[in-house]
Amino acid sequence: MLERAITEFGQRLGLGTLTLSPGRPLTLKIDRLGSLTLELAKAAPEVLMSLAAPLAPYDRSVMRRALETCSYDRNRPLALAAGCQADYLLLMARLPVSGIQGRDLERAAETLMAEMRILLTGDGK
Numbered sequence: 393m394l395e396r397a398i399t400e401f402g403q404r405l406g407l408g409t410l411t412l413s414p415g416r417p418l419t420l421k422i423d424r425l426g427s428l429t430l431e432l433a434k435a436a437p438e439v440l441m442s443l444a445a446p447l448a449p450y451d452r453s454v455m456r457r458a459l460e461t462c463s464y465d466r467n468r469p470l471a472l473a474a475g476c477q478a479d480y481l482l483l484m485a486r487l488p489v490s491g492i493q494g495r496d497l498e499r500a501a502e503t504l505m506a507e508m509r510i511l512l513t514g515d516g517k
Contacts, residue, residue: 400494443504
């Protein structure tokens with residue numbers, strides 16, 4: 393099921409066949425935004441999807457907005473988490489493997505990219 397979803401996701405992006413295997417994250421470079429990474433969770437049957445984008449030095453407001461974006465009261469179909477690593481802002485989502493389809497991965501990627509663009513441009517707050 394997961395292999396088919398990953399393949400479908402790659403086809404939806406026009407990339408052909410993609411594969412995801414334990415211990416080998418799949419990373420896609422997104423022009424003018426950052427890196428989208430998919431990996432299998434070690435402890436649970438989930439796909440971890442994250443988007444890492446360069447963070448401007450000394451911009452504390454971006455991290456504050458990122459944490460606000462991940463608030464439970466945002467009423468999103470996808471729960472998000474945020475973090476910082478070195479000079480990168482991370483937005484992350486967990487997707488259950490059970491019943492997952494390519495369009496689910498595509499929607500999650502679109503959500504992460506849209507939210508990251510808002511955070512980096514300062515729109516919304």
